[in-house]
Amino acid sequence: MKRTRTVILLILIVVIFGGSLYYLWMKNQEDPITYTTDSPTEQTIVVKTVATGSIVPKEEVLIKPNISGVIEEVFIEAGEYVKQGDLIAQIKVIPNASTLTSSKNSIASNRNALETAEINFKTQKTIYDRQKALFDKGVIAANEFDQVNNTYLQAKQRVEQSRIDLTQSRQNYDIIKTGTTSGLGASAQTQVRATVAGMVLDVPVKAGNQVIEANNFNEGTSIASLADVKKMIFEGKVDESEVGKIKEGLPLEITVGAIENEKFDAVLDYIAPKGVAENGAIQFEIKGTLKKIDSTFIRAGLSANASIILEKAENVLAIKEALVQYDKETKKPYVEVAIGDQQFERKEVELGISDGIFVEVKSGINKADKIKVWNQIQGVPQYAQQ
Numbered sequence: 441m442k443r444t445r446t447v448i449l450l451i452l453i454v455v456i457f458g459g460s461l462y463y464l465w466m467k468n469q470e471d472p473i474t475y476t477t478d479s480p481t482e483q484t485i486v487v488k489t490v491a492t493g494s495i496v497p498k499e500e501v502l503i504k505p506n507i508s509g510v511i512e513e514v515f516i517e518a519g520e521y522v523k524q525g526d527l528i529a530q531i532k533v534i535p536n537a538s539t540l541t542s543s544k545n546s547i548a549s550n551r552n553a554l555e556t557a558e559i560n561f562k563t564q565k566t567i568y569d570r571q572k573a574l575f576d577k578g579v580i581a582a583n584e585f586d587q588v589n590n591t592y593l594q595a596k597q598r599v600e601q602s603r604i605d606l607t608q609s610r611q612n613y614d615i616i617k618t619g620t621t622s623g624l625g626a627s628a629q630t631q632v633r634a635t636v637a638g639m640v641l642d643v644p645v646k647a648g649n650q651v652i653e654a655n656n657f658n659e660g661t662s663i664a665s666l667a668d669v670k671k672m673i674f675e676g677k678v679d680e681s682e683v684g685k686i687k688e689g690l691p692l693e694i695t696v697g698a699i700e701n702e703k704f705d706a707v708l709d710y711i712a713p714k715g716v717a718e719n720g721a722i723q724f725e726i727k728g729t730l731k732k733i734d735s736t737f738i739r740a741g742l743s744a745n746a747s748i749i750l751e752k753a754e755n756v757l758a759i760k761e762a763l764v765q766y767d768k769e770t771k772k773p774y775v776e777v778a779i780g781d782q783q784f785e786r787k788e789v790e791l792g793i794s795d796g797i798f799v800e801v802k803s804g805i806n807k808a809d810k811i812k813v814w815n816q817i818q819g820v821p822q823y824a825q826q
Contacts, residue, residue, distance in 0.1 A: 477778050477810035483758035483798045487751040488693075489685060491726055493676020495696060495742045497667030498729065501636050504660035508653045509533040509630070511645050516664060518643055522634045529632040529663050531651065546609040554602035561595040568592040638666040641740055672730045672738055674706055674746050680715055680722040686748050687711070692728045693747040696738060704738075706730045708748060751793045758798040763811050764791070776812035777805060784812045 512532040516522060568588055575585040642665045645651065654660030674694050678686065692706035706728040715722035728746060730738075764773050773791055776784035787809075792800030805811070 475782060475784070476813045478760060478763060478813055479810060480757050480759045480801060480805060480807050482755050482807075483800075484754045485752070485756065485758060485793055485795050485798055485800055486747075486749060487793050487795055488747045488749050489678065489682045491676040491678045491682075491746045491748060493674055493726075493744060493746065495672050495694075495730070495738050495740065495744050496675050497641070497669060497740050498671040498673045500641065500665055500667040500740075501638070502662045503528055503632060503635060503664045503666065504654040504662055505529075505531055505632050505651050506653055507531060507533060507630065509651060511647050511649045511651060511663075512630075513647055514643060514645065514663075516640050516643060518640050520640045521638070522640060522666065523637045524634055526634045527631060528634055529645070531630045531632060533630060543609065543612055546612070547606065550602065550606040550609045554599070554606050557595070557598040557602045561599045564592045564595040632663055634664075634666060636666055636668075638668045641665045641667055667740065669737070669740065670734060672733060672740070673709075674726075674728045674730065674744055676726055676744075676746055677718075677723040678726055678748075680724065683711065683715075683724045685750055686726070691749045693749065694728070694730060694744050695747070696742050696744045698742050699736065699738070702736065704730050704733060704736075706746065753793055753800050756792065756800045757805075757807060758800050759805075759811060761794055761797060761799045762815060763813065764789070764799065765814060775805060776814060778810040778812065 509531040512530045514529045515527050516529075522528070568591075571580060571585055571588040574580045575582070643663070644665075645661065645663050649661075651661035651663065652658055674692065686708065688708055688711060690708045692708055694704040694706050696702070696704070708726060708728045710725075710727040712725040715724045717723075726746075759775070763775055765775065766773055772788055774786050774788045777787050779785045787804050789804030790802040792802050794800070
């Protein structure tokens with residue numbers, strides 16, 4: 441029994457020893473790790489954040505009527521260019537019954553006031569003529585004649601004012617009834633004219649639509665919107681996590697989805713002081729003025745993206761950020777530079793800005809150095825890693 445146990449134990453020892461020898465042999469058969477290298481290059485590194493938005497006119501003017509009524513005719517279409525003072529639309533006035541009645545009553549009241557003033561003027565003129573004859577003969581004193589003269593002049597003035605009031609009330613009646621009156625000429629309220637020069641962006645009304653005048657209590661009906669399409673801005677929003685990185689005056693690169701292979705330069709002009717909650721995140725509005733767009737027609741309202749340039753380094757020595765290692769104790773960056781076949785030397789480097797792929801190297805290496813790819817994926821061919 442003891443002999444059997446001894447044999448089994450010896451066999452077990454031999455198996456374990458043999459397995460160990462086989463494992464060591466297999467390890468010796470594995471190829472040693474061969475590190476590839478990468479070289480520094482000249483790069484233009486741009487650190488930026490992106491905002492989404494749209495292209496809109498810098499100043500859009502809404503044309504509104506000065507009188508309520510019905511559109512009789514529209515003389516423009518969207519896309520046309522108009523000059524200041526060009527006729528846009530003609531309005532047909534639909535008079536309000538109560539307002540028309542009130543205007544008629546005003547005419548009657550002013551007519552009665554004029555008749556009364558004329559009667560009083562005739563009376564005062566008779567007195568004036570009589571007193572003047574006596575004054576010329578020296579019968580009455582100068583003070584007494586002066587009082588009569590003042591009364592006469594006041595009566596004459598009241599007649600003139602009453603005639604003006606009657607004329608104005610008649611003009612008001614004509615305006616209420618027809619929208620215009622004699623003497624208005626080009627300023628007739630039934631004619632809606634362009635207040636600025638520019639392109640017609642939109643004409644939201646057509647013949648037969650009812651419109652409301654702009655006043656203190658109502659913003660009025662927009663008949664057309666005009667804008668100078670050569671002065672466009674980008675309007676967009678940035679997240680609260682990015683707004684602290686930007687400031688007014690930074691350059692923008694605008695890309696418009698509908699215009700391929702073209703970028704537009706702009707300058708960040710405005711950052712909203714207050715954010716707005718949208719979909720659970722705080723968004724801040726930004727605006728940037730586009731520069732030199734005379735050669736390209738950009739339609740208002742097109743979607744666009746704005747790359748806000750935070751930092752930029754042109755034609756600097758750079759390496760892939762994945763090549764950089766950091767000392768475990770000092771946390772200082774370094775790279776391993778090839779000094780022979782699979783032999784590397786550690787060199788500390790001073791880094792600049794990074795775009796997440798390439799990082800600027802200010803000092804520590806030169807363009808001819810070969811840098812070790814220390815974190816390469818095992819089993820991947822060398823051409824695939826590069």
